[in-house]
Amino acid sequence: MKSYLTLFLSIILFTSCLKDDVSCTPQTEDDIIEYIESKELATTESDSGLHYIIENEGTGKAATENSVVDIKYKAYLLDGTDNGESESSILNLETLIPGLSEGIQLLKEGGKATLIIPSELAFGEAGNSSGSIPCGTVLIFEIELIAVHDDYDAQNEAAILKYIDDNNLEATKTESGLYYVVNNEGTGEIPTSNSSVTVAYKGYFLNGTVFDESTVSGATFGLNQVIAGWTEGLQLFKEGGDGVLLIPYSLGYGEYGQGTIPGYSILAFDVKLISVND
Incomplete structure (x- = not known):
């Protein structure tokens, strides 16, 4: 294990x-x-x-x-x-x-x-x-x-693509390398990189191990205070929208990781944008 x-x-x-x-x-x-x-x-x-x-x-x-x-x-x-x-x-x-x-x-x-x-x-x-x-x-x-x-960026990319294929996801890749799945775009306000948002989420590794999860009512934070993959990814939804973010290590916690998240980790998040607060 x-x-x-x-x-x-x-x-x-x-x-x-x-x-x-x-x-x-x-x-x-x-x-x-x-x-x-x-x-x-x-x-x-x-x-x-x-x-x-x-x-x-x-x-x-x-x-x-x-x-x-x-x-x-x-x-x-x-x-x-x-x-x-x-x-x-x-x-x-x-x-x-x-x-x-x-x-x-x-x-x-x-x-x-x-x-x-x-x-x-x-x-x-x-x-x-x-x-x-x-x-x-x-x-x-x-x-x-x-x-x-020797090329871990390529290994990271290959692992994400395999996960997408194995789980039959229809994912889109951004220029930064973030992959995302929109289950529901939402109908409300779109956040900016400086917005305060309330999001319900579950974070897990590609093997399914959950490392963090909010309550159903979500957690509130500024998009300028989180990892780059979250800052970018939440701006792809409107209020009420939900989907999946697949975040390469370069947009997550990098080479060194943080807490229980090892370096070079690909992070997956199920997210629901409950509200944009400013």
Whole structure:
């Protein structure tokens, strides 16, 4: 089952903010060697200092430093402390800590590896911005490279078109890349990009998992305060109208996601424009 928990990713995978006045005793290469010997592991060390074990190199497409990848992972510290896991996480290698990016590039699709990442290839002596990764911490990842998407915009588009076809929808595409279905155009006022509107909605991923839903009476907000796909999409309806918005990641929450919405997510919304309030 695909995981939509992105809290861990937002905490440890991306470049951290440096802290001032940090004092700690970083874990060193000696600590890594002690761990390797205690577990009787046969590791290889790269020129950068990354230690790794390749269980299976894989046979598909290889990742590059610019790739968007889908990985399965389990992360922990040298003392065994669990630091999260995911069955499927879509990530841009350009945004990851150096050790993880380097390690993923050792694999092809289907490949599996264990990475032992020294602190200088992770968050260094600063630790991460939330404090959940202490300063100077070595990180360990068990990873599986599920897929490599060198052109994720095209992958996003293909997934939307497949969803439209599978569900026999009559959808229209706008210049921005938004797809929409008008079930009922409505007869009232048309909102503008600055309007306050009341909308009843249900938001879900293409696999049907619901991530947000309003009450029947709807929620009120400004169209200048929401994701671009909503700002554009609601202007396609008049009061009383309803339909479906299929929003590519570029018009949604982008590469990084937000809350329970992972990066690169396509978002689907059933919407009904109840009223335009100004």
